[in-house]
Amino acid sequence: RNKRGRSILILAAAILVFAPLFYGTFSKYLNTYAVPQAEALISAQTPFLPDGEQKVTFCLIPDSLPPGSHVFITGNHPNLGKWKPAKLPLLKNADGSWSRTLAFPRETKLRYIYTLGAWDNELTRRDSIKPDVQTMTVINDTTVVLAHPNWKIPRRDMVIDMMLIYLGILFTGMLMISYGQFMFTWESNHLETILVKPVETHRYLQAKFLLMLIFGMLFFLVSLPLAYFGSLILKINTALFLYNLGVNTFVMFFLSFFSRKRFDLNASLLSTQGKGGNQFVLVLPAFFGPILLYLPFGLSGINDLGLSFLAGLGVAGIVFHRPILAFMTRLFLKQKYKMVAGFRQS
Incomplete structure (x- = not known):
């Protein structure tokens, strides 16, 4: 019961710590946008006008939109958000148009665009569609109508x-994978001695598991400054950090059980040990496994949900590490004599 309770507490703590990073992934599936009534729409759109300011009503008549879509406006003026995405939503009218009324000082020159959502984490190719930048000078109260805009739609390039x-796998798991691919090969010269010591096999593997967790956490902390280049990088590195801890750790365990080549720790620095084709094949699942798991989500256009899926697999692996380690212990007991025999022959 204590073990089960501890696992539940770890899962709850992981959700509380990392859920804010992936809130945006699920919020767009949970949020609904109610169509406002005419009276509420007018009262919500009419700003208080200080002396010398004019009302400008921005009205957009779009083509058909996907369900749950919402239209925003941004531009060069502080009242337009200074080009910040998804700050000023337009309100949907009964006739299908979208509009919002704002106040500006007279003679203000405006440059603005309409957007479908935010693009702060957008990474697109050079041939992506550029939005139509609208311009105007505020003279009197006016309504600006634009139909069928060529607007900016947030999308991320799946290849990028x-x-x-x-x-992200490299940044958060480089040391862990470098150690894990030679997990028992490092001790090939004295593995027989270790196996006859009065140490439980489960504790022996658990110590290696904890060591790999420490390696992963250290490299994740080192990679945190990369968030300066965008929250998308932080989100990907966090998802891959969790995936490395909860999945790749056990992948390295499993694959290292089939290692048969001795590793001489006294060899020269330029030694080619561990650089053969077998070691290359060994790390392929660790590097390309998450990419293949992410691929269906990327092809479906739900990129963030794919990252959440990878993070969820990692959290599940961490929470249920005890039964997984028990399975790895049984597998190690079956393979250890073949490993020792292979180390002797090489």
Whole structure:
């Protein structure tokens, strides 16, 4: 019961710590936008006008939109958000148009665009559609109508996301994978001695598991400054950090059980040990496994949900590490004699 309670507490703590990073992924599936009534729409749109300011009503008549979509406006003026995305939502009218009324000083020159959602984490190719930048000078109270705009739609390039996932595995799991691929090979010269020591096999593997967790946490902390280049990088690195701890750790355990080549720790620095084709094949699942798992989500256009899926797998692996380690212990007991025999022959 104590073990089960501890696992539940760990899962709850992980959700509380990391859920804010992925809130945006699920919020767009949970939020609904009610169509306001005419009276509420007018009262919500009419701002208080200081002396010398004019009302400008921005009205947009779009083509058909996907369900749950919402339209925003941003531009060069502080009242337009100074080009910040998803700050000023337009309100939907009964006729399907979208509008919002704002106040500006007379003679203000405005430059603005309409957007469908936010694009602060957008990574697109050079041939992506550029929005129509509208311009105007505020003279009197006016209504500006735009139909069928060429607007900015947030989308991420799946190929770039996959490249960032690969880099995320490197940044957060480089030391862990470097150690894990030679997990028992490091001790190949004296593995027989270790196995006859009065140490439980489960504790022996548990110590290696904790060591790999420490390696992963250290490299994740080192990678945190990369968040300066965008919250998307932080989100990907966090998802891959959890995936490395909860999934790749056990992948390295499993694959290292089939290692048969001795590793000489006294060899020169330029030794080619561990650089053969077998070691290359050994790390392929660790590097390309998360990319393949993410691929269906990327092809479906739900990129963030794919990252949440990877993070969820990692959290599940961490929470249920005890039964997984028990399975790994049984597998190690079956393979240890073959490993020792292989180390002797090499």
